[in-house]
Each structure stands twice: as structure tokens, then as C-alpha cells.
Amino acid sequence: MTRIDLLLEEMTLQEKIGQMTMSAAGFAVTGPVLAGDATEDIRAGLVGSLLNIYGAEPTHRIQRVALEQSRLGIPLFFGFDIIHGHRTIFPIPLAEAATFQPDLWERTAREAAIEAAQDGVHLTFAPMLDVTRDPRWGRMAEGPGEDPFLASVYAAAKVRGFQGSDLATTDHIAATAKHFVAYGAPTGGIDYMSADISDRSLHEVYLPPFETAVGSGVAAIMPAFHDIAGIPMTANEPLLKNWLRRHLGFSGVLISDYNAVAELIEHGVAGDVVEAAILALRAGIDIEMISTIYRRGLPEALDRALIGLEEIDASVRRILRLKEALGLFDAPFGRGGAIDAESEHAADRRRLARDVATRSIVLLSNNGLLPLSDPRRVAVVGPLANERVEMRGSWPAAGDPRDPVTLFEGLSSALPQADVVHAAGVSIEDGDWSRVDGALDICRSADVIVLCVGEAALMSGEAASRASLDLPGRQKEFAEAVLALGKPVVAVLSSGRPLTVSWLIDRAHATLATWFLGNEAGNALGDIVTGRASPSGRLPVSWPRSLGQVPIYYAQRPSGRPATQPGRYASKYIDLPTTPLFPFGYGLSYGRFVYSDLTIGNARVGRNGNIEIMVSVANEGDATAEETVFLFIRDVVASVARPRMELKGFSKIELPPGGRGILALVLPVSALQFPGRDFNPVLEPGAFEVLVGPCADRQKLVSANVTVSDDPVQGRGP
Ligand code: BGC
Numbered sequence: 001m002t003r004i005d006l007l008l009e010e011m012t013l014q015e016k017i018g019q020m021t022m023s024a025a026g027f028a029v030t031g032p033v034l035a036g037d038a039t040e041d042i043r044a045g046l047v048g049s050l051l052n053i054y055g056a057e058p059t060h061r062i063q064r065v066a067l068e069q070s071r072l073g074i075p076l077f078f079g080f081d082i083i084h085g086h087r088t089i090f091p092i093p094l095a096e097a098a099t100f101q102p103d104l105w106e107r108t109a110r111e112a113a114i115e116a117a118q119d120g121v122h123l124t125f126a127p128m129l130d131v132t133r134d135p136r137w138g139r140m141a142e143g144p145g146e147d148p149f150l151a152s153v154y155a156a157a158k159v160r161g162f163q164g165s166d167l168a169t170t171d172h173i174a175a176t177a178k179h180f181v182a183y184g185a186p187t188g189g190i191d192y193m194s195a196d197i198s199d200r201s202l203h204e205v206y207l208p209p210f211e212t213a214v215g216s217g218v219a220a221i222m223p224a225f226h227d228i229a230g231i232p233m234t235a236n237e238p239l240l241k242n243w244l245r246r247h248l249g250f251s252g253v254l255i256s257d258y259n260a261v262a263e264l265i266e267h268g269v270a271g272d273v274v275e276a277a278i279l280a281l282r283a284g285i286d287i288e289m290i291s292t293i294y295r296r297g298l299p300e301a302l303d304r305a306l307i308g309l310e311e312i313d314a315s316v317r318r319i320l321r322l323k324e325a326l327g328l329f330d331a332p333f334g335r336g337g338a339i340d341a342e343s344e345h346a347a348d349r350r351r352l353a354r355d356v357a358t359r360s361i362v363l364l365s366n367n368g369l370l371p372l373s374d375p376r377r378v379a380v381v382g383p384l385a386n387e388r389v390e391m392r393g394s395w396p397a398a399g400d401p402r403d404p405v406t407l408f409e410g411l412s413s414a415l416p417q418a419d420v421v422h423a424a425g426v427s428i429e430d431g432d433w434s435r436v437d438g439a440l441d442i443c444r445s446a447d448v449i450v451l452c453v454g455e456a457a458l459m460s461g462e463a464a465s466r467a468s469l470d471l472p473g474r475q476k477e478f479a480e481a482v483l484a485l486g487k488p489v490v491a492v493l494s495s496g497r498p499l500t501v502s503w504l505i506d507r508a509h510a511t512l513a514t515w516f517l518g519n520e521a522g523n524a525l526g527d528i529v530t531g532r533a534s535p536s537g538r539l540p541v542s543w544p545r546s547l548g549q550v551p552i553y554y555a556q557r558p559s560g561r562p563a564t565q566p567g568r569y570a571s572k573y574i575d576l577p578t579t580p581l582f583p584f585g586y587g588l589s590y591g592r593f594v595y596s597d598l599t600i601g602n603a604r605v606g607r608n609g610n611i612e613i614m615v616s617v618a619n620e621g622d623a624t625a626e627e628t629v630f631l632f633i634r635d636v637v638a639s640v641a642r643p644r645m646e647l648k649g650f651s652k653i654e655l656p657p658g659g660r661g662i663l664a665l666v667l668p669v670s671a672l673q674f675p676g677r678d679f680n681p682v683l684e685p686g687a688f689e690v691l692v693g694p695c696a697d698r699q700k701l702v703s704a705n706v707t708v709s710d711d712p713v714q715g716r717g718p
Helices: 003-010 013-019 038-043 056-069 093-097 102-118 138-142 148-163 199-206 208-215 237-247 263-267 273-283 293-303 309-325 344-360 407-414 436-444 475-483 518-529
Strands: 021-024 049-051 077-080 176-180 220-223 362-366 377-381 419-423 448-454 489-494 510-513 593-600 610-619 625-635 646-655 660-668 686-693 702-708
Touching: 003 309, 013 021, 013 293, 013 309, 021 038, 038 056, 093 102, 093 138, 093 148, 093 344, 102 148, 102 344, 148 199, 148 208, 148 646, 176 208, 176 237, 199 208, 208 220, 237 273, 263 273, 273 293, 273 309, 293 309, 344 518, 377 407, 377 436, 407 419, 407 448, 407 518, 419 436, 436 475, 448 475, 475 489, 593 686, 593 702, 610 625, 610 646, 610 686, 610 702, 625 660, 646 660
Parallel strands: 021 049, 049 077, 176 220, 377 419, 377 448, 448 489, 489 510
Antiparallel strands: 362 510, 593 610, 610 660, 625 646, 625 686, 686 702
């Protein structure tokens, strides 16, 4: 018998349900404190894990209670939201996605895992894999953007980074893929609202990143708060049991979202705690976060024979297996040790934070003002210019609020020869106008103005849906007043989503989307503005012209009446173009890239073959720069209408001025599969268009055709 079998034999029903219950440690400003009754519950075996606790001392102290004072001495595990760094705060996920660099996604997760493990944490509630096409939804900030392929590559990198190849090594932590599934498509962009989506979008857009996470060995999955077409995800047997467990073979742990089991009553699918407990258990939720419905409802459900003990045992077994995989039975104090803040490794981590922040910045427009050439006096104005805490974004984890470098500080140290001055002018949200004159005065005497506007960090993230995507408060008026001075203006946008500020982008001499860049925000901005680095961030989401265009994404299906068709009866708005202001993948650099000579190794390829693609990229600009090269395909005729373009790959190339490189991309034909009419994957032979270039704008892509033959052997067939 294994250790887990033995434990299961010994456990009372209460102790089993205890393992299925995750309670919280509350947070005080000064650090974690244990929630009132958690200690007693742990002693009684009523709690198996905690969230919101970190630090070697408190985690070890409470672990000791579980080990030494509970009847069976089963170790706890501690979970925490380490979304974009633990102590070192990296850019928010949407920003990091803009780097299009899986190696960086993996490294930041790895570093976060090291710091979290030093702080006694075993599991993170990340990565968030919610594809989203609606910037009203504030949680767009927490995920990798609009594209399922991008989200899948991101999923694999994050799981690798957090978990490594062996969870028991005490500098790794378990990852939780969330929020399963289609949480990013709530009605009206309102957080927690129902998603009424087709089975096709489910299979093509929302499920694939989770499939990749499972394939990468993710330890846990968190179902989302919302319902899909009337079935709350916390009780969604078809998706949790049939798809995740049976179809994909996911054998890890399902952890409910915060209080979500209790919320089944609010959703109107359970009449009382017993029904809620049955629904969640039936769907396969192993751990209930925060609420205590299992504790209150499962014993009665069992008594009335509405559930079987084997269903509870199956969950407990999965939870104990996770604890075993984390090495908790053998080394319950393995995580939680000295913080390596002063080591060489920690210095490397700060360099990584700066590099990833620099690479997250997207240059949206530039009339030649950037990089700045030796300015004498620079006015850094706007409510985000000297904000420290805001730079951390919506999940600052255990970051020290004093750590972030503000935009003003970063620019001051990047421009030591210049006189760099600062005034906020207005606040992010309130209407106080009293400081505007002073700010305009310092602008008047400057030769360049850096105008730092945008959202507060908490205007994106959870429960932060917006019905306007313009600048909040009186920032627009302030920006207009600054622009009216007629000086060169660099607009710097801090936000957790695209903002619909064409009025600003049109008039500023350059615009940078800087999202929320974390601790190294100011230094990263300095690197870009001075030209020490050429901007290499690219948009992981389409940037709308106007709120009326959302949801907006590039991978739309062709209409029978395309927008390009002349006359009235075309698929378009009568008052606005249908195209975004900036397409997915867009971003300028200080170079200028030109694509040519797209060639395909063999114009006919068998179903087991590879499509070999070569493209020539030249930098005709006058600065060394890095280009992100995107590979899209279009399935010309299929049994189900396919998107006008689908991302299938991306790669980077750095070139000096006048440099030219040949990029070779290999696309396995199997990647051309799609969910057929019955949603099973099919590969349909026929013509495909291969499109390569800088972003999802057809005009800017070079293309070639390839025919996939039914013959398995490359190049042969009818
Ligand atoms: C969020 C999750 C998070 C959990 C625990 C919830 O409100 O939806 O993303 O992991 O809280 O903090």
C-alpha cells in the first residue's frame, strides 16, 4: 500500500473534506496574519491548504501546527497569486505577451517561482490563459491577449517556468491554469458575467491554451466564476469531467475560484448548500477555495446517498498526490528560507526585469522624435509621471511598494546631461485642476514634453470592467492643454488594456504603450526614449479606434459581403472603418523592415510533412533593431469557414542598419488541423495561403500558396 492509500484508510470523513477545503490567511499592510479561526481548523484537520500567506516564518509556523497538532499530521500547501513576479515585480502579463518571447515568459516565471519558494509558497494561481477580445474586461491585463496560438505558447512557457521538470525540487512551485474557460468573453465585457459563446469558439479559441497547459503537465486548473450558456463553470460537468478529465486525461487538481462553490446558489443552479456541494463534487472540483460548502453539505449528501464516498476519495487522492509531488511529505519545510535579495542572482533578476520591461514597450507612433537626440530640458508631466505604486499593476504579490522606478526617475537617470523636470498636472481620476498652470509652465520651458497619462493600476485586473476606454478623470483636458503648447510631445500610455485615444496619438509626435511595467518601469522607458534599446514590443491585442468596435480581433471569418466590396451592402460600419487603429502584432522600431522573397520549399506537401518557409528581411532604417516576424495561414476552402488569418508562428530577427537576413520557418502540416463540423480535429487537403510579415494587416504581409495533398508522403499525391 502506498502512503496515500494508508492515509485514505485512516482518514475520517471530516478529515477528507478538510483536505478539500482551502482557507485564507488574511493580509495586513505589514505582512501576512493568520485569519481568525484557521489555526483551530488546521488543528482539527478541517483545512488542507491556505491562500494568501507567504514568508518563511509564518508558513513554517502554521505548517508546524498541521504537522504536530493535527491527528494525522498531513502537511498543508500554501497558494498565492504570483501573476507577474513575487517580490520582483515584472510587467503585467499583457505587457509581457507583447515581447513575443517565450524564453522570457519562462524566465520570469522561473524567477518568480524561486522567490516564492524562498517565501514558503508551494503553488501559484497562474498562468491566466483567458483569451480575450474585449478590452472593456479589466482582466485582459492579466493574460496574453487575443490569440489562442499565442496563449498556448505562453501557457507552455509559464508552466515550464513555474514547475520545471520536477515539482519536488524546492525552488519550483505548482502552476494553476485559469480561469477555465472562456472567462474572457463575458457579456458586455463585464467581469463575472455569463459567456454565451458557440461550441466552435470554445473549441477553436478558448480551450486550446488549456489543452497545451495540460500537455505541459500543469498541476492544477481553476474553473472560472462565470457560467457558459447557463452552466456555471464550477459545476460544469461536460467541460470539467468530460473534456478535461476524460478527453484530455487531466489528473491534477481542480481548485475552485474564491468562494465560487457557494456562489452556485447565487447563480441559481443550487437551492442550498447540499445541492451546491453535490454539483461541484460531480463536476470534479477537488478543492473549494474560501467557502465551506463541502464541509457543510457533503456529509448530508453522503448520508442521503446522493453522492458516493468514492467521489470524495478520488478528490482527496488527487490532492494528496499533489502534496506528495511537491515533496511535502518528505520535506514539509523544504520551501521557505533565506531571501537572496543581495546575491548576484538577485542582480541578474533585476536585469531581467529591466530587459523584459524594455521589450514590453510598444512604439505606436513616431514622427521621428524618438529616440530623443540630446534634449536640454525635458518636462515629464501627467499623473503617471512620478507614480511608483501604480507601476506594479494589479497583482503586486509580495513586491515592496518602494521598489518600482518611476517614469520620471528613469528618464532623469537616462538623460544625465538634460535638465529633467516633473509636474503631475492632474490626478488620474479626480477633477482637481489647481496644479495645471504650474505643470504647463514647466512644459513651456522644455524642448521635449513626456506626457505620462493612462489608468490607475486597479482600473484593470479583477472587477475592473470599463465602459469607456478613454483617459479617466480630467486627463484628456490636461493633455489637450499640453498639446496646444505646440512643443514636441512623447505620449506615454500606462494601462492594462488598449485605450481609445486616437485624438492623442494623432497629435503627439510619438506614442508609447507601456502598460504596467513593474519595478523597472522608469529604467525601461529610459532605455527606449534614449535609443539604448530599439522598441521591440508588438501588440498582443488589436487596438481599437473606438469602443464601438469591440469585441475586436484579427482572426475573423470572411463575410459573404466583405467590407472591401463596393456599395452599401457590405459588412462594415457606416461611420467608422472596421479595421483597428493598430492591428495585432503591430509595433514600430527604430529600424525599418522590408520583407521580400517569400519562398516555400515545396509547393505541394503531404499530410505528415512540413512546410518549409523562407523569407528575406532587410533593415532599411538607420538603427539596429529587432523585428518580430509573424507567420499566419489561411485555409482557402474548408468544410467550416476558416478565419481570414490564423497565427501559426512567430520569430525574432535583429539586424543592423542595411542588414539583411533570411529567416527559415518550419510549419508542420499537422498545425493546419482545425475542429471539424463535429469538433474533432480534421486536416483537410487543399490550398493554403502562407502569410509572413510584421503584423496582422494583410497589406503588410508577403504571401505564397501551398497545397496539402492527401498523400502522407511529402510532395506526392494527386
Ligand atoms: C480571482 C482568481 C484568484 C483568486 C485567489 C479570485 O478572485 O478570480 O484569479 O486566483 O481570487 O486570490
